[in-house]
Amino acid sequence: MKTILVTGGAGFIGSNFVYYMLRTHPNVRIVVLDALTYAGNFQTLEPLLGQARFRFVRGDITDRAAVMRLFDEERFDAVVNFAAESHVDRSIDTPEVFLKTNVLGVQVLLDACRAHGNVRFHQVSTDEVYGDLPLDRPDLFFTEETPLRTSSPYSASKAGADLLTLAYYRTFGTPVTISRCSNNYGPYHFPEKLIPLMITNAMEGKKLPVYGEGKNVRDWLFVKDHCRAIDLILQGGRIGEVYNVGGHNERSNLEVVRAILHLLGKDDSDIIFVRDRPGHDLRYAIDPTKMRTELGWKPETTFETGLRQTVAWYREHRDWWEPVKSGAYLDYYKAHYGDA
Numbered sequence: 001m002k003t004i005l006v007t008g009g010a011g012f013i014g015s016n017f018v019y020y021m022l023r024t025h026p027n028v029r030i031v032v033l034d035a036l037t038y039a040g041n042f043q044t045l046e047p048l049l050g051q052a053r054f055r056f057v058r059g060d061i062t063d064r065a066a067v068m069r070l071f072d073e074e075r076f077d078a079v080v081n082f083a084a085e086s087h088v089d090r091s092i093d094t095p096e097v098f099l100k101t102n103v104l105g106v107q108v109l110l111d112a113c114r115a116h117g118n119v120r121f122h123q124v125s126t127d128e129v130y131g132d133l134p135l136d137r138p139d140l141f142f143t144e145e146t147p148l149r150t151s152s153p154y155s156a157s158k159a160g161a162d163l164l165t166l167a168y169y170r171t172f173g174t175p176v177t178i179s180r181c182s183n184n185y186g187p188y189h190f191p192e193k194l195i196p197l198m199i200t201n202a203m204e205g206k207k208l209p210v211y212g213e214g215k216n217v218r219d220w221l222f223v224k225d226h227c228r229a230i231d232l233i234l235q236g237g238r239i240g241e242v243y244n245v246g247g248h249n250e251r252s253n254l255e256v257v258r259a260i261l262h263l264l265g266k267d268d269s270d271i272i273f274v275r276d277r278p279g280h281d282l283r284y285a286i287d288p289t290k291m292r293t294e295l296g297w298k299p300e301t302t303f304e305t306g307l308r309q310t311v312a313w314y315r316e317h318r319d320w321w322e323p324v325k326s327g328a329y330l331d332y333y334k335a336h337y338g339d340a
């Protein structure tokens with residue numbers, strides 16, 4: 001039995017990864033460490049409680065004593081770090097917590113790995129560390145060699161974590177890998193991000209706030225394909241290496257919003273164009289050649305299938321997202337979008 005620490009496992013991608021790993025690897029036991037910030041949802045993991053191959057620990061990755069205690073208690077074979085502040089708009093309002101969790105938290109985890117016999121560490125990073133690409137150069141893609149050129153406090157904090165992770169490999173020999181993935185979508189996605197926000201707003205009969213003119217392009221990947229990529233990197237990725245994960249699925253924001261409305265049988269009349277995000281990255285696009293040639297990975301879910309499944313999931317799981325969209329979230333929404 002191998003024990004894997006999944007930090008941030010109550011969030012969107014982390015929880016999908018927990019379910020994916022338990023389903024596909026009968027010899028894997030998962031320990032989740034999650035602070036349950038506004039973005040963490042314990043309800044997502046509740047069905048796993050009491051199972052022998054699952055343990056949930058509420059805790060903060062920046063809490064050095066607690067992290068060291070957990071590493072003393074468990075003999076981890078690997079750590080996969082999803083724990084992060086992940087929303088660009090919030091990083092523009094309150095950068096500090098992004099630096100604390102995304103950089104200092106990673107340092108704590110790396111130190112714990114070092115102090116416990118150099119435990120294997122995988123850092124879940126983002127294509128946003130490469131900055132953006134122009135809209136009029138569809139021939140350009142991010143490779144692992146593309147220089148880091150961040151735009152937001154969020155992406156800057158993730159780039160800092162990547163550099164720290166690689167520094168621990170070079171200096172201390174900590175066995176690390178990094179994945180830099182494009183935008184994910186799928187079940188359990190917090191409804192402040194574009195796709196779940198638009199699906200749930202449309203279901204509630206609310207306006208759909210598109211930034212600027214909706215021309216910015218993102219490279220969308222179904223979350224399960226990302227989970228499989230991380231699994232493959234854990235199994236066969238080369239230590240000290242970075243892997244870009246993405247599926248050549250570029251869409252403008254307006255195209256995405258229209259596709260959602262179409263699936264819900266609605267017209268475009270609730271779309272509104274709102275103030276653009278400061279420093280808004282124009283286009284992300286991943287070149288996934290390294291994942292394909294070294295690890296045989298390619299996406300299995302097309303955007304059409306994935307989006308249909310995602311919309312169906314939000315239709316069937318109002319009990320998951322309705323409570324999430326109440327309370328403190330409403331204060332954030334009002335502060336960010338005004339009366340939209």
Ligand code: NAD
Nearest residue numbers: 008010011012013035036037039040060061083084183184
């Ligand atoms: P999320 O915001 O949905 O979840 C983050 C989780 O981390 C939450 O459960 C939260 O409670 C937990 N957390 C936050 N601060 C913590 C702390 N200090 N200690 C312990 N737990 C803490 O994020 P997500 O979308 O699932 O993203 C997961 C990771 O993947 C992030 O590192 C993000 O940068 C990266 N990523 C996300 C995307 C995407 O499209 N969502 C794409 C590429 C990479």
Ligand code: TYD
Nearest residue numbers: 088183192193194195209210211216218253
């Ligand atoms: P988001 O889901 O926040 O992911 P990221 O900024 O990390 O790529 O946003 C995806 C795109 O959608 C981005 O170009 C910003 C845009 N967007 C809107 O147009 N309206 C919104 O209300 C949100 C949240 C995002």
